[in-house]
Amino acid sequence: MIEVMELTKRYGATTAVDGLTFTVRPGRVTGFLGPNGAGKSTTLRMVLGLHAPTSGAVTVDGRPFRDRPRGLRHVGTLLDATDVHGGRTGRAHLRVLARGNRVPFARVDEVLEEVGLAGAARRRVGGYSLGMRQRLGIAGALLGDPPVFLFDEPLNGLDPAGVKWVRGLFRRLAAEGRTVFVSSHLMSEMEHTADELVVVGKGRLIAAESLADFAARGTGESVTVGTPGRAALRALLLAEGAGVREESGLLTVTGLSAARIGAMALEHRMPLDCLVPRTASLEEAFMELTADSVEYTTGGSR
Numbered sequence: 390m391i392e393v394m395e396l397t398k399r400y401g402a403t404t405a406v407d408g409l410t411f412t413v414r415p416g417r418v419t420g421f422l423g424p425n426g427a428g429k430s431t432t433l434r435m436v437l438g439l440h441a442p443t444s445g446a447v448t449v450d451g452r453p454f455r456d457r458p459r460g461l462r463h464v465g466t467l468l469d470a471t472d473v474h475g476g477r478t479g480r481a482h483l484r485v486l487a488r489g490n491r492v493p494f495a496r497v498d499e500v501l502e503e504v505g506l507a508g509a510a511r512r513r514v515g516g517y518s519l520g521m522r523q524r525l526g527i528a529g530a531l532l533g534d535p536p537v538f539l540f541d542e543p544l545n546g547l548d549p550a551g552v553k554w555v556r557g558l559f560r561r562l563a564a565e566g567r568t569v570f571v572s573s574h575l576m577s578e579m580e581h582t583a584d585e586l587v588v589v590g591k592g593r594l595i596a597a598e599s600l601a602d603f604a605a606r607g608t609g610e611s612v613t614v615g616t617p618g619r620a621a622l623r624a625l626l627l628a629e630g631a632g633v634r635e636e637s638g639l640l641t642v643t644g645l646s647a648a649r650i651g652a653m654a655l656e657h658r659m660p661l662d663c664l665v666p667r668t669a670s671l672e673e674a675f676m677e678l679t680a681d682s683v684e685y686t687t688g689g690s691r
Contacts, residue, residue: 390449393409394445397444405431406431406435406442407592411587413570415567417569418563418569418571418583419587420571420573420587420600422573422588423588427590427679429589434468436449437466449537450536459490459533460490466538469541471522473514473525478514479501479506479514480510492532496534500528503531506525506528518546520547523543523546524551527555539570540570542572543555543571544578556581576672580672588603596678603674610667612665612666613665614641614650614661616654616660617660623635626645629649630644651664
């Protein structure tokens with residue numbers, strides 16, 4: 390379990406993390422989301438004791454991580470897959486980690502096999518692709534067989550097969566009762582992988598709840614309606630206060646439920662060809678709820 394309590398980090402006049410409080414529980418995959426500059430990487434580094442907080446505290450299974458002398462046996466981490474000595478082989482890199490954490494060398498070959506790098510174990514890391522380096526980083530996280538895992542953007546550079554494998558790995562680790570905390574900017578992957586979400590913006594907590602509850606907070610729910618009497622139905626819906634957009638011969642309606650639209654059509658004897666509710670995606674909810682926390686915007690964006 391990871392417990393973050395009123396965590397704050399300031400760099401001069403800049404507040405990178407502002408009073409964060411949340412808990413990452415075992416048996417779940419928890420996604421860590423936020424716009425660029427939201428304070429995610431700084432928070433992860435404070436969890437691992439790499440940055441000291443200005444105030445507040447963070448513990449892993451009840452203790453600060455820096456108090457654990459053999460860290461990889463308690464927390465498996467991947468912060469930057471490119472931060473590896475390119476002159477070492479993949480196997481040599483993992484043996485260094487194993488020696489420093491008193492992990493048997495036999496475990497090195499086990500994790501190389503598990504991440505699909507057994508055939509590249511004696512190649513120098515400098516010749517690895519980004520996807521291979523990600524796999525090597527994940528092997529390092531698995532090395533100590535810890536109860537807690539922390540990953541920062543672990544899917545960068547992976548092909549579709551690799552993404553599918555990582556998704557299954559996270560689910561398996563959580564099913565074993567471990568704590569899995571994953572920072573990612575890929576909303577689609579979090580939608581398929583995470584059980585819980587911690588969402589931050591400008592260093593502050595926006596949400597800490599289940600993925601379903603977070604997605605439901607968005608107002609992007611709509612209903613697609615098809616009818617021969619589009620103009621008449623459109624007028625009725627607008628009079629009811631709904632938002633209506635017409636595209637490809639169909640109406641997209643927001644602000645009214647499918648049941649209410651169907652009842653209105655029946656009351657006014659308007660036949661419907663289709664009536665399909667559409668729930669907001671995680672990405673839509675994320676974009677809406679973090680709109681005021683985006684540090685950099687392009688033309689036409691808020």
